[in-house]
Amino acid sequence: MKELKILAVVVFFTLLTYWGVEPYAHSVMHKHIESKGFQYDDLKPLAKKGDAARGAQTFMNAGCIGCHGLKSQGMPAPMDPNAAVASFGVNPPDLSNAGAVFDAKFLANLIANPEHALMVEHKFSKAGRSFPMTAFYGLGGDKDQEVADIVAYLQSIAPKAEEVTPKMAFETACGRCHAVHYDKWTQIGERPKFKHKIDELKFEEKVVDYQDKLTKYLGKLPPDLSMYIRSRGEHYLKTFMEDPQELLPGTAMPRVGVSKESAEKVIEYLADVGDSKRAERDSVGKIVMIYLFIFAFLAYLWKQSIWKELH
Amino acid sequence: MAHFEKAHSLEEWLDQRLAIKTLRRVLAEEYWIPKNINFLWAMGMVLAVTFGILVVSGIFLLCYYQPNIDLAFDSVNYTIMQEVEFGWLWRHMHAVAASVVFLIIYIHMFTGIYYGSYKKGREMIWISGMLLFVSFSAEAFSGYMLPWGQMSYWAGMVITNLFSLGSLELNGLVEWLRGDYVPGQAFLNRFFMLHVFLMPLIIMALIGLHFGALRIPHVNNQDGEEIDFEEEAKKYLAGNKKEAKVIRFANDFLSKDMFVVSIFLIFFFYLVFWHFDFAMDPINFDPADGLKTPPHIYPEWYFLWSYEILRPFPKDPGLIAFGFSQVIFFLLPFLDRSPNVAPANRRGLFAAWFWILLVDMIVLTVMGKVPPMGMFSTIGLVAAWVFIILWVALPFITKNEKAV
Amino acid sequence: MADNSRRDFMGKVFGGWAALGGLGALYAAKKSWDPLPSVKAAGFTKVDLSSAEPNVLNVEKWRGKPVFILKKTPEIVAKQSKNETARDVVVGKDHFLVCIGLCTHLGCIPAYEANKEMFKCACHGAEYDVSAINTKAPAPLPMLIPPFRVDGTTLIIGEEGEQYKKMKAAGVLGKKPLNPKA
Numbered sequence: 001m002k003e004l005k006i007l008a009v010v011v012f013f014t015l016l017t018y019w020g021v022e023p024y025a026h027s028v029m030h031k032h033i034e035s036k037g038f039q040y041d042d043l044k045p046l047a048k049k050g051d052a053a054r055g056a057q058t059f060m061n062a063g064c065i066g067c068h069g070l071k072s073q074g075m076p077a078p079m080d081p082n083a084a085v086a087s088f089g090v091n092p093p094d095l096s097n098a099g100a101v102f103d104a105k106f107l108a109n110l111i112a113n114p115e116h117a118l119m120v121e122h123k124f125s126k127a128g129r130s131f132p133m134t135a136f137y138g139l140g141g142d143k144d145q146e147v148a149d150i151v152a153y154l155q156s157i158a159p160k161a162e163e164v165t166p167k168m169a170f171e172t173a174c175g176r177c178h179a180v181h182y183d184k185w186t187q188i189g190e191r192p193k194f195k196h197k198i199d200e201l202k203f204e205e206k207v208v209d210y211q212d213k214l215t216k217y218l219g220k221l222p223p224d225l226s227m228y229i230r231s232r233g234e235h236y237l238k239t240f241m242e243d244p245q246e247l248l249p250g251t252a253m254p255r256v257g258v259s260k261e262s263a264e265k266v267i268e269y270l271a272d273v274g275d276s277k278r279a280e281r282d283s284v285g286k287i288v289m290i291y292l293f294i295f296a297f298l299a300y301l302w303k304q305s306i307w308k309e310l311h
Numbered sequence: 312m313a314h315f316e317k318a319h320s321l322e323e324w325l326d327q328r329l330a331i332k333t334l335r336r337v338l339a340e341e342y343w344i345p346k347n348i349n350f351l352w353a354m355g356m357v358l359a360v361t362f363g364i365l366v367v368s369g370i371f372l373l374c375y376y377q378p379n380i381d382l383a384f385d386s387v388n389y390t391i392m393q394e395v396e397f398g399w400l401w402r403h404m405h406a407v408a409a410s411v412v413f414l415i416i417y418i419h420m421f422t423g424i425y426y427g428s429y430k431k432g433r434e435m436i437w438i439s440g441m442l443l444f445v446s447f448s449a450e451a452f453s454g455y456m457l458p459w460g461q462m463s464y465w466a467g468m469v470i471t472n473l474f475s476l477g478s479l480e481l482n483g484l485v486e487w488l489r490g491d492y493v494p495g496q497a498f499l500n501r502f503f504m505l506h507v508f509l510m511p512l513i514i515m516a517l518i519g520l521h522f523g524a525l526r527i528p529h530v531n532n533q534d535g536e537e538i539d540f541e542e543e544a545k546k547y548l549a550g551n552k553k554e555a556k557v558i559r560f561a562n563d564f565l566s567k568d569m570f571v572v573s574i575f576l577i578f579f580f581y582l583v584f585w586h587f588d589f590a591m592d593p594i595n596f597d598p599a600d601g602l603k604t605p606p607h608i609y610p611e612w613y614f615l616w617s618y619e620i621l622r623p624f625p626k627d628p629g630l631i632a633f634g635f636s637q638v639i640f641f642l643l644p645f646l647d648r649s650p651n652v653a654p655a656n657r658r659g660l661f662a663a664w665f666w667i668l669l670v671d672m673i674v675l676t677v678m679g680k681v682p683p684m685g686m687f688s689t690i691g692l693v694a695a696w697v698f699i700i701l702w703v704a705l706p707f708i709t710k711n712e713k714a715v
Numbered sequence: 716m717a718d719n720s721r722r723d724f725m726g727k728v729f730g731g732w733a734a735l736g737g738l739g740a741l742y743a744a745k746k747s748w749d750p751l752p753s754v755k756a757a758g759f760t761k762v763d764l765s766s767a768e769p770n771v772l773n774v775e776k777w778r779g780k781p782v783f784i785l786k787k788t789p790e791i792v793a794k795q796s797k798n799e800t801a802r803d804v805v806v807g808k809d810h811f812l813v814c815i816g817l818c819t820h821l822g823c824i825p826a827y828e829a830n831k832e833m834f835k836c837a838c839h840g841a842e843y844d845v846s847a848i849n850t851k852a853p854a855p856l857p858m859l860i861p862p863f864r865v866d867g868t869t870l871i872i873g874e875e876g877e878q879y880k881k882m883k884a885a886g887v888l889g890k891k892p893l894n895p896k897a
Contacts, residue, residue, distance in 0.1 A: 002349065003349045003350055006349055006350070006351060007350065010351075010418060013669065013673065014414065014418075016673060017612070017673050017676055017677070018589070020673065020676065020677030020680070021589075021612045021615065021676060021677055021680045022588075022589050024677065024681075025677065025680040025681050028681045028682065028687075029606075029607050029681065029682060182385075182388075182389050182393070223597075226388075226389075227388055227596040227597070227598075228596075230388075230591075230593060230596040231593050231594065231595075231596035231597045232593065233593060274388075274596075276393045277392070277393060277399045280399075281399060281400075281403075281584055282584070282585075284400065284584070285580070285583075285584030285585060288580050288584070289577070289580065289581070289584075292573065292576050292577045292580060293577065295573050295576070296570070296573035296574055296576075296577060299566075299569045299570040299572070299573040300570050300573075302566050302569070302570075303566040303567050303569070303570045305566075306562055306563055306566045307563070307566070307567065309552050309553075310346065310552050310553065310558055310563060311553065
């Protein structure tokens with residue numbers, strides 16, 4: 001029993017030290033923020049029910065396709081990423097999956113007042129710059145209804161929620177600013193395999209050109225996200241995506257407005273890229289644990305068999 | 312030339328040439344260990360096993376690691392962690408073992424302090440052990456550089472800066488250590504060399520010395536009792552095992568060791584598979600960037616107490632205090648003036664000294680991690696002073712200790 | 716006895732000679748850990764200041780860090796405070812700002828806004844005046860002035876010259892806070 005008492009003392013001081021340097025120290029160093037469930041409560045609720053067919057009309061008439069592509073509907077973007085980034089500072093997203101990836105309320109608010117929904121006023125109107133996407137002022141009818149119609153249209157052409165893969169969610173929500181080189185992803189798309197050195201260099205030039213322009217637009221090149229699942233962790237990624245300003249006041253990263261499900265998909269993608277062996281780790285871990293319990297049991301029996309002669 | 316007869320078995324053949332039977336007798340069967348011990352005496356074996364884990368996992372990491380500032384990060388985090396079969400396992404085992412080995416070292420050290428296992432002929436055991444502690448620290452630090460993440464880079468920057476020795480501004484020495492003005496390729500290469508060759512070599516030699524130092528004074532026991540090992544061994548060999556105060560190293564002591572090791576392994580592998588963040592700092596999964604300082608720079612947990620002795624003071628006194636904390640443990644056998652070899656709880660004031668030291672070092676450890684602001688700075692400063700005062704007071708406390 | 720002491724003596728001579736060889740090896744070992752010539756050459760950055768344009772930020776690289784070099788217009792110099800002027804590198808009649816272009820908050824690289832004659836950090840919004848003295852939190856310190864020497868119209872970054880030593884003595888390098896208005 002003396003040994004158990006000694007063990008209790010050792011365990012107590014070990015846990016005390018652990019508590020101090022891990023949970024306690026981290027609670028002091030990092031602001032803890034709880035997710036609000038991607039409700040976007042500060043935004044105006046969607047009051048009207050949209051009509052997709054009318055929305056298609058409004059979408060065309062509002063001039064959205066002047067900047068945005070809609071590949072799934074056979075409408076490619078009017079400019080390639082490099083040309084777009086040169087004109088706007090950032091490449092306007094293709095909207096094929098927008099209705100599935102982004103929150104409907106967020107989309108409606110974005111259309112009506114992009115800077116506010118994206119939370120980038122501190123970088124633009126308040127800093128004397130104008131945001132590249134113009135707000136939708138309405139086509140003369142009920143503006144709220146028109147916005148709701150556009151949202152309904154985008155939702156109608158988007159794949160169903162269960163068809164959106166983690167990678168699709170990432171590309172739509174994050175991929176125009178963030179590279180993920182462990183998955184060959186660059187800001188202008190997937191890095192192809194090259195037969196000729198010259199093609200590779202040409203592609204590289206395009207990537208660097210895009211990155212330079214993006215850097216100028218944002219003040220800093222957004223980081224490569226390959227290992228973000230390990231360097232930031234799931235909780236940080238989730239709360240940061242929901243409201244970047246809360247965790248990093250002043251950051252150039254906009255609020256991207258993903259829905260809760262899409263946020264989870266983006267995180268799953270980052271885990272697939274940066275922590276691809278997590279399932280194996282878990283299953284191998286269980287086997288090793290079973291082995292070790294038997295190992296310990298046998299060690300105990302061996303010790304008993306020897307020590308019964310010694311005591 | 313010696314005369315050799317025909318051997319009748321492989322064992323005999325080897326025995327003729329290598330005296331393996333004598334070796335086995337001297338090193339295992341008739342290497343006598345006191346019976347009156349508890350599981351804390353198994354920490355040496357736990358350390359040996361952990362060091363073995365570090366060596367084996369290290370060998371597999373070495374097969375794919377690239378000591379190049381442009382490739383190192385991806386060779387660890389992509390090649391080893393995601394491409395190599397079980398590469399993640401070696402990496403996690405290596406990182407967790409590197410952290411846990413210090414926990415066991417500290418338990419081992421405090422066991423020695425508590426039971427007075429550093430005096431009356433056991434001084435060299437203590438000193439060789441402290442040399443091992445320092446070598447393990449150098450090994451851990453050099454290894455921490457290798458993934459070339461943000462913490463690698465900035466810890467390398469901050470720790471090598473210490474060598475400018477404050478106001479002496481020996482920047483030349485710092486640049487000599489780094490081989491560059493900032494940590495770069497030369498720096499990574501030489502720490503790689505230290506980590507995979509020179510330090511392991513030194514550690515292995517020191518482990519030999521540490522074991523050798525045990526041989527003559529023998530292992531201490533729970534009551535600090537002076538045992539006549541030859542007399543007790545005779546009793547044991549005569550079959551009087553129950554009365555003998557000694558046991559064989561193998562298999563008697565070993566069987567108990569292995570049970571403790573098995574419990575340790577359950578704890579260790581739980582950490583490897585499900586609770587590894589404490590040993591693999593998330594910030595180090597950001598690649599090294601000399602243009603961007605991380606918001607918080609702190610060493611791994613096992614260096615925090617000495618880091619906190621450096622931090623609350625102004626630059627020069629801080630360095631002196633830090634130097635003090637690095638050497639003072641070596642002097643323990645000579646600062647403890649009492650002739651008693653006994654558990655601390657029977658040694659009056661020394662018991663208080665022991666527990667205050669332990670708690671103070673935990674306080675220093677925690678304060679070393681949190682940002683040095685307000686309350687934390689004050690607590691850190693007080694704890695640093697307590698540490699220094701404890702060591703200065705030790706000879707006076709122990710000098711008048713009553714004989715036990 | 717005579718034999719013994721002679722053997723003793725020869726042993727010492729041999730030991731001494733061996734130690735000398737060891738010292739030689741140590742010398743070689745020390746030298747081989749010195750920074751390489753290519754590393755050292757990259758440790759000094761020479762910049763010709765004669766062609767600098769006023770109020771246009773030039774960014775040089777020195778020991779892995781960006782160094783800002785900004786030629787100030789006479790109007791800027793005229794309205795500067797004492798602390799601001801004390802940080803100026805004077806070459807002939809021209810005043811320059813020379814500093815390590817890293818925000819003293821978390822090491823991001825601030826941008827120069829020429830029309831407002833100030834630096835602004837994109838990461839957390841810190842601001843600095845035209846002498847790189849911090850004017851808005853969270854930056855705790857002015858941007859650091861690296862060792863420099865002026866040789867004619869050439870600026871050598873990495874060497875400590877007269878002007879640098881003067882700034883160091885005045886305590887305006889950026890190792891402690893400065894009041895931009897004093």
